[in-house]
Amino acid sequence: MKNYLVIQLARFGDLVQTKRLMKTLLARPGATVHLCLDGSLAPLARLIYPDAILHPITAHGTGADAGSGVMKMLVENRRTFAELAGLDFAAVYNLNFSGLNFRLAALFDPDKVEGYAWRDGQELIGRWPAMAMRWSAFRRLGINLVDFWGAYCPDMLPAEAVNPEASPKGGGIGVVLAGRESRRSLPAPLLAQIAATLAGSRKAQRLVLLGGQGEHAVGQAVLKELPTAVQRNTENLAGGTDWKQLVETVAGLDLLITPDTGTMHLAAHLGTPVAAFFLSSAWCHETGPYGLGHIVYQASTNCSPCLETAPCQENVKCLSGFAAPGFRRFLVTAKPEHSPGGILTLHSGFDALGQTYTPIAGNDPDAPRREVMRRFLLHHLSGSKTRFDELELNFARQLYREKDWMTADTPHRTQG
Numbered sequence: 410m411k412n413y414l415v416i417q418l419a420r421f422g423d424l425v426q427t428k429r430l431m432k433t434l435l436a437r438p439g440a441t442v443h444l445c446l447d448g449s450l451a452p453l454a455r456l457i458y459p460d461a462i463l464h465p466i467t468a469h470g471t472g473a474d475a476g477s478g479v480m481k482m483l484v485e486n487r488r489t490f491a492e493l494a495g496l497d498f499a500a501v502y503n504l505n506f507s508g509l510n511f512r513l514a515a516l517f518d519p520d521k522v523e524g525y526a527w528r529d530g531q532e533l534i535g536r537w538p539a540m541a542m543r544w545s546a547f548r549r550l551g552i553n554l555v556d557f558w559g560a561y562c563p564d565m566l567p568a569e570a571v572n573p574e575a576s577p578k579g580g581g582i583g584v585v586l587a588g589r590e591s592r593r594s595l596p597a598p599l600l601a602q603i604a605a606t607l608a609g610s611r612k613a614q615r616l617v618l619l620g621g622q623g624e625h626a627v628g629q630a631v632l633k634e635l636p637t638a639v640q641r642n643t644e645n646l647a648g649g650t651d652w653k654q655l656v657e658t659v660a661g662l663d664l665l666i667t668p669d670t671g672t673m674h675l676a677a678h679l680g681t682p683v684a685a686f687f688l689s690s691a692w693c694h695e696t697g698p699y700g701l702g703h704i705v706y707q708a709s710t711n712c713s714p715c716l717e718t719a720p721c722q723e724n725v726k727c728l729s730g731f732a733a734p735g736f737r738r739f740l741v742t743a744k745p746e747h748s749p750g751g752i753l754t755l756h757s758g759f760d761a762l763g764q765t766y767t768p769i770a771g772n773d774p775d776a777p778r779r780e781v782m783r784r785f786l787l788h789h790l791s792g793s794k795t796r797f798d799e800l801e802l803n804f805a806r807q808l809y810r811e812k813d814w815m816t817a818d819t820p821h822r823t824q825g
Contacts, residue, residue, distance in 0.1 A: 411499040418468040421671030429559030453652040556763030568763040573680035575702030580661030581615025586624040592689035601634030606737045622648030688727040690717035703757040745770040
């Protein structure tokens with residue numbers, strides 16, 4: 410029997426997006442998979458990864474500044490750290506770039522740590538995440554985060570085995586009210602218009618508004634903007650569900666309307682169809698819904714995707730396509746000629762590397778270059794660097810460092 414540890418200390422959506430890695434490890438004969446995560450997500454993790462052994466710690470919400478916050482976490486988490494240090498792991502997958510992740514890595518033999526390791530007081534970044542930092546310079550190309558984390562394992566499961574193909578379940582339409590970043594979310598009046606349009610075109614008998622306690626007021630604002638007939642069949646559940654109730658609700662929907670949120674990834678995990686609205690810093694090729702049967706409406710302007718930490722200098726012009734009068738007509742007809750400018754409509758699919766999104770309306774000028782990069786990454790992961798063609802070599806020159814050319818057959822373990 411072999412023990413494997415996954416350290417995933419990020420939030421809701423990231424936990425769900427670790428699924429390809431988790432399922433790959435769980436599928437290995439005789440494997441026992443341990444998951445270290447923020448304690449607030451443990452109830453959800455038990456529903457998503459029932460076969461994993463959980464090690465909850467305090468990773469968020471200390472109320473302290475960065476420096477003292479890490480110290481507080483270390484003190485509160487000593488018992489769990491001691492438990493982890495006492496286990497013999499064949500490999501440790503440390504997925505997040507954070508001070509706490511590096512301190513956790515110090516518990517283990519650095520030769521067993523994939524991702525972010527610690528050796529003799531030095532923070533080490535593996536070649537795979539280091540490459541990802543370099544390709545962030547051209548985010549429009551990217552790969553899905555599910556595939557990025559899954560690729561830590563050379564034997565990662567086929568993309569088709571991660572989530573079930575999405576299909577309607579009969580429980581009406583869910584509407585996620587907002588994401589963690591406000592610029593990624595549609596304003597309440599516009600969201601109400603879009604939800605009413607999709608509810609009408611699909612003859613939905615029920616509309617459910619979803620979100621945390623902080624979105625309850627947004628839900629009331631959306632409710633007031635809905636046509637009277639739709640209001641009668643709408644329930645505002647924002648702030649009114651625990652993790653188990655959220656899973657049960659989302660699992661029964663015909664469709665989930667959502668920005669880039671953890672609930673969107675939960676729907677994909679459950680096989681519930683997603684209609685995702687991506688704008689501002691959200692880019693579907695990085696964090697879109699994983700699986701077959703999903704639609705993404707991606708704002709595509711010359712400034713997108715932006716940095717969510719930087720102020721918008723463009724008056725959030727990526728919203729304009731969604732607010733265009735013809736957009737709601739396009740939602741009903743799905744005819745490309747009805748699609749307004751500034752929006753790419755894509756359906757989800759797979760290639761040999763993992764998740765893809767193919768346009769059904771709008772022009773994707775990055776598609777040819779993205780295809781080359783995905784081919785390069787696939788060859789990199791397989792260790793077949795001698796198969797690079799000239800176009801792929803352009804990416805190799807940008808993403809490799811000199812020592813990478815000498816050790817391309819071990820893409821993760823070399824630290825840099």
